[in-house]
Structures are given as C-alpha cells and as structure tokens.
Amino acid sequence: MGHRRSLGRRLGLYACHGVLMLGALVMVMPMLWMLVTAFKSAAEIAILPPVFLPKDWSVANFSGAFETAPFGRFFLNSAFIALVSTASVMATSLVAGTVFAKYQFPGRKLLFGLVLATAIVPFEAYMIPLYVQLVGLEWVNTYQGIILPYLFMAFGIFLMRQHVSSSIPTELMEAGRVDGAGEWWILARVIAPLSGNALAAVGIFAFIQGWGIFIWPLLIANDQLLFNMELGLTQFQFAFSADIGKLMAGSVVSVVPMLIVFLLLRRRIIENMALTGLKG
Amino acid sequence: MLFCYVALLPVVALFFYVRIIPIGFSFLLSFYKWNLISPRRPFVGWDNYLGLMEDENFLLALKNTTIYSFSTVALATMIALPLAVFLSRKSRLSAFYQTVYFLPVITPMVPVAIAWKWIYDYNYGILNYGLSLVGLPSVPWLTDPDIALWALVIMGVWKVLGYNMVLFLVGIRNIPAEYLEAASIDGASDWQRFWRISFPLLRPILLYVIVTSTINAFNVFTQVYVMTLGSQSAPGQAVRMLVFDIYTNGFQFFRMGYASAEAVILTLIVLGLTVIQFSLARDDNVKAG
Numbered sequence: 001m002g003h004r005r006s007l008g009r010r011l012g013l014y015a016c017h018g019v020l021m022l023g024a025l026v027m028v029m030p031m032l033w034m035l036v037t038a039f040k041s042a043a044e045i046a047i048l049p050p051v052f053l054p055k056d057w058s059v060a061n062f063s064g065a066f067e068t069a070p071f072g073r074f075f076l077n078s079a080f081i082a083l084v085s086t087a088s089v090m091a092t093s094l095v096a097g098t099v100f101a102k103y104q105f106p107g108r109k110l111l112f113g114l115v116l117a118t119a120i121v122p123f124e125a126y127m128i129p130l131y132v133q134l135v136g137l138e139w140v141n142t143y144q145g146i147i148l149p150y151l152f153m154a155f156g157i158f159l160m161r162q163h164v165s166s167s168i169p170t171e172l173m174e175a176g177r178v179d180g181a182g183e184w185w186i187l188a189r190v191i192a193p194l195s196g197n198a199l200a201a202v203g204i205f206a207f208i209q210g211w212g213i214f215i216w217p218l219l220i221a222n223d224q225l226l227f228n229m230e231l232g233l234t235q236f237q238f239a240f241s242a243d244i245g246k247l248m249a250g251s252v253v254s255v256v257p258m259l260i261v262f263l264l265l266r267r268r269i270i271e272n273m274a275l276t277g278l279k280g
Numbered sequence: 281m282l283f284c285y286v287a288l289l290p291v292v293a294l295f296f297y298v299r300i301i302p303i304g305f306s307f308l309l310s311f312y313k314w315n316l317i318s319p320r321r322p323f324v325g326w327d328n329y330l331g332l333m334e335d336e337n338f339l340l341a342l343k344n345t346t347i348y349s350f351s352t353v354a355l356a357t358m359i360a361l362p363l364a365v366f367l368s369r370k371s372r373l374s375a376f377y378q379t380v381y382f383l384p385v386i387t388p389m390v391p392v393a394i395a396w397k398w399i400y401d402y403n404y405g406i407l408n409y410g411l412s413l414v415g416l417p418s419v420p421w422l423t424d425p426d427i428a429l430w431a432l433v434i435m436g437v438w439k440v441l442g443y444n445m446v447l448f449l450v451g452i453r454n455i456p457a458e459y460l461e462a463a464s465i466d467g468a469s470d471w472q473r474f475w476r477i478s479f480p481l482l483r484p485i486l487l488y489v490i491v492t493s494t495i496n497a498f499n500v501f502t503q504v505y506v507m508t509l510g511s512q513s514a515p516g517q518a519v520r521m522l523v524f525d526i527y528t529n530g531f532q533f534f535r536m537g538y539a540s541a542e543a544v545i546l547t548l549i550v551l552g553l554t555v556i557q558f559s560l561a562r563d564d565n566v567k568a569g
Contacts, residue, residue, distance in 0.1 A: 017373070020363075024377060024381065027383060030384075030396055030438070031383070034394070045404070047404075049409060092290070095288070096287075096291045114300065118303060120554050122550060124501065124526065125550070126305070128302075128309070128526070129301070129309055129540065130298060131530075132536065133302065151294055152294055157291075184283075211388060212388035212390075215527070218505075218527075219531060229388075230388060230391075230502075231390075233391060233394060248395070251390075251391035255388065255391045255392070266382075269382075270382055273443065274449065
C-alpha cells in the first residue's frame with residue numbers, strides 16, 4: 001500500500017516537472033525565436049513550415065540593421081541614459097534615505113509621506129503636464145529632458161531609508177562626530193561603505209528601468225539622434241516592417257545587456273525584487 | 281539641521297518639479313481646453329469630463345483596459361501561486377525554474393513585444409503554425425481587435441508571471457515550518473495544509489500582488505503601441521487602451537485638457553485600488569491582532 005502511494009507520488013512529481021518544463025519552454029521561446037530569427041536569411045524567415053535553426057548562421061541582419069538605422073547611436077544613448085539615471089538614483093537615494101532615517105527636522109514626516117504617497121501614481125498619469133513644463137524649459141529634444149524624470153526614484157529612497165535605519169547603528173555616526181567629522185564625511189565614509197548591498201539593489205533597479213524607458217522618450221525626443229534603443233526599434237519597425245530579420249537583430253542587441261546583467265546578478269535581483277516588492 | 285535641508289534640497293526640488301507639480305497640474309489642466317500652442321486657454325469646468333462620458337473611444341479604452349487588467353492579473357496569480365508552492369519544495373531544479381520564469385520580468389518591453397508580434401503573425405507566426413499542426417484554423421491574433429485584446433493578455437501574463445511567483449515564494453518561505461509540521465502530525469493532507477494554513481497566511485501577499493499588478497496592468501501601453509499599431513499585419517485600429525487614448529488625445533490631437541481629464545481618471549482608479557488594498561490589509565491585521 002505504502003509502496004503504491006509513493007509510486008503515485010513519484011508519478012505526480014514527474015508530471016509536475018513535465019508541466020514546469022513545458023512552461024519554461026514557453027517562457028524562453030519568444031527570446032529564443034527572436035535570437036534564431038535574427039541569424040536567418042530572408043528566405044528562411046518567411047517560409048512554411050518554419051525552420052527553427054538557420055542553416056547558415058549569418059550576421060547579415062545585424063550589420064544590415066546598423067546600416068539602415070543608427071542603432072549604434074541608439075545603443076549608446078540607451079547606455080548613457082541608463083548610466084546617468086543609475087548614478088543619480090544611487091546618490092539621491094543614499095542621501096535622502098539617510099537623512100530620512102537618521103535625522104530629526106521639522107517637515108520630515110510630511111516630506112517622506114509625500115514621497116511614499118505619490119510613488120503609487122503612475123508616470124503615465126502626469127506625463128502631459130510634465131511635458132508642458134519641459135516645453136516651457138525648452139528641454140524638449142534634449143538629453144537632460146529625457147533623463148530628468150529618472151534622476152531619483154521614490155522606491156530607492158524608501159529602500160535606503162529602510163536599510164540605514166535598520167542596519168546602521170547611530171553610535172557609529174556619533175563616534176564620527178566625536179572625532180570631529182562633518183555630516184558629509186559621515187555619509188561618505190561611514191554610511192556609504194556599509195550600504196553596498198542596498199545601494200547595489202537600488203542601482204540594479206535604476207539600470208533596468210533606465211534601459212527600458214519608452215513612453216517618455218516617445219513624447220520628448222523627436223530628433224533621431226536622441227532615440228534610445230526602445231524608441232529606435234519602434235520607429236525602425238514602422239519604417240522597415242518587412243525586414244523581420246533586421247528587426248530581430250536590433251531587438252537582440254537591445255535585450256542582450258539586460259540578459260547579461262540578469263545572468264550575472266540573477267540571485268541578487270530575484271531576492272531584492274522579492275524583498276523590496278513586499279516592503280514597498 | 282542645516283545639513284538635512286542642504287542635503288535634501290536637490291532631491292526634494294527635483295521631486296516637486298517632476299512629480300508633485302505635474303500631478304497637481306494635471307488636475308488643473310483637466311478643467312481647461314488647450315492645444316499646447318495657443319496662448320488662449322479657456323476654463324471649461326467639467327466639460328472635459330462630461331465629454332469623456334460620451335466619448336466612445338474613451339469608454340472602449342476603459343472597458344478594454346479593465347478586461348485586460350483583471351484577466352491578466354487573475355491568470356498570472358492563478359498560475360503563479362501553485363508554481364510557487366511547487367518551487368518552495370527543495371529541488372535541484374528550483375533555481376533553474378526560478379531563473380527561467382523570472383527572465384521575462386527584466387527584459388525590456390519593446391524587443392519582446394516585437395518578438396511576440398512575429399510569433400502572432402497571421403501568415404508566418406509559429407503560433408498559427410502550431411495550430412495548423414493540430415488541424416486548427418489560423419487565428420488573426422493581432423488584426424481582429426477582439427482577439428488582439430486576448431493576445432495582449434497572454435503576453436501580459438508571460439511578462440509578469442515570474443514577478444508574482446517570486447513574491448509568493450518569499451511568502452511561502454516565511455511561513456513557520458512548525459505550523460505545517462504540527463498539521464502533518466495531526467494527520468492533515470497536503471491539500472488541507474495548503475488551504476487551512478499556508479493560504480490564510482499568504483493572504484496579505486496575495487492581496488498586495490493582486491493590487492499592484494492590477495495597477496501596473498492599467499498602465500499598459502508599450503506592447504499596445506508596438507504590437508497593434510502601424511505595419512506588419514496590424515489592424516486598422518489599435519486595441520484601445522487607456523494610456524494609449526491619453527497619448528492619442530494629448531500628442532496626436534493636442535487636446536491637452538481633455539487628455540489630462542483622462543489621466544485624472546487613471547489616477548483615481550489607481551488611488552481607488554490602493555485604498556481597497558489598504559482597507560483589506562487593515563481588516564486582516566485587525567483579525568490577526
């Protein structure tokens with residue numbers, strides 16, 4: 001009896017793994033299909049029945065995409081936007097998070113409450129007035145206009161505040177003050193070095209977000225020289241719709257940096273997403 | 281104290297300029313009629329809102345977005361929860377599954393939407409090819425607006441599933457092992473242990489996941505823009521969604537006040553969902569306390 005039950009369980013387990021494997025295939029399929037299509041010739045792309053792997057792996061689509069549209073420029077723009085945003089988000093989160101966590105001053109509760117309360121309002125709900133403001137500044141079609149909304153992250157401030165208030169002892173800061181250190185010195189030499197993990201988490205979020213921004217560049221950047229990968233890809237799609245191979249090649253180029261980041265920092269990203277998601 | 285204000289000044293100034301002011305400004309703008317360029321900006325009271333109530337495009341967008349959000353969230357939650365329960369057991373493959381299922385969460389939306397568009401292609405898409413293998417007719421996935429909505433739901437579930445899974449996994453791991461062991465000793469089956477012990481303890485996380493992913497789903501835009509607009513087997517008219525309608529009214533017809541009124545409605549929907557979450561979460565706490 002016991003033996004039969006364990007056999008049933010084992011079969012059930014295999015069935016579960018079967019379903020999960022099938023699911024895993026579905027999860028990677030779009031990316032895999034994108035990848036193999038990018039290496040196919042035009043003749044191999046539009047045929048029935050479809051072939052999975054290209055007969056000759058050709059990089060013609062990649063070189064073709066870079067010739068038809070300035071994807072090199074788009075790529076650098078994406079990297080520039082994501083890196084500036086990441087650096088700024090890390091700095092502002094460290095400073096604001098520390099101040100909210102460790103200092104008492106009038107208005108502290110109100111300000112932090114505002115940061116929290118407005119974090120839930122989606123960007124899409126206030127992008128029109130923001131656009132109008134930037135028209136007034138004459139920042140339409142400028143890098144600073146694209147990056148401005150991504151220079152700080154409510155979520156990052158919140159995360160750093162949690163970290164600093166729970167894991168950095170106030171006595172350490174006091175010790176620094178006794179030795180005559182200024183507040184900026186304490187921030188840079190006491191708090192920052194003890195916040196590596198939390199700062200890295202904030203940085204990773206900012207980088208992923210900054211690399212993928214789309215609707216804001218769509219509004220604010222009309223000059224092709226300012227397009228990021230995402231915007232460049234969509235405009236390229238409208239212009240060269242028949243050129244699936246090149247389109248897939250461009251898509252691969254846009255996905256690869258995120259894949260590298262993810263595969264290198266997989267564990268940390270998943271854990272942080274989970275923790276911050278739950279705290280937020 | 282001076283240090284606090286000096287340190288906070290840049291980030292608070294930025295915060296007001298790019299968030300607080302525009303949020304307030306959008307409420308204000310929603311009572312005006314303005315085309316962005318004209319120096320005239322007449323106050324029209326509730327006209328924009330009244331206009332929206334009779335605007336077929338807006339009502340369709342509201343309906344589509346609601347169907348999209350609730351379907352995506354319901355499906356993603358119903359798949360992610362059993363997935364997380366299974367992956368919470370110790371298994372050599374667990375880390376592998378987590379990585380693979382999480383992968384879509386971090387990939388940028390535009391390229392994956394382009395890939396899905398090609399998968400959904402009427403003539404050469406692998407999905408229709410797969411259907412033809414089992415003798416089913418081809419489906420106009422993206423060209424029929426009614427079907428395209430469901431094509432977007434499928435892709436939405438694919439994108440968000442891993443995120444929900446990870447949150448549920450943390451919740452399950454936080455359940456004290458003694459509770460489950462005690463239940464086993466009392467002779468509870470796996471099924472009973474899940475529904476009587478794990479599930480009630482997971483309620484707050486479940487609530488959080490459902491509300492936040494509904495809010496995110498209400499902002500759906502990028503994949504709508506990529507997959508249903510323009511060329512390559514696209515329909516004459518895209519699937520109307522709320523943010524898409526805001527974008528069209530604001531940046532193609534330059535009806536800034538009108539689009540702001542729509543944006544205000546989006547904000548109110550999001551706030552409503554948040555209030556629901558908070559009040560339900562508080563009920564939970566009261567019960568637990």
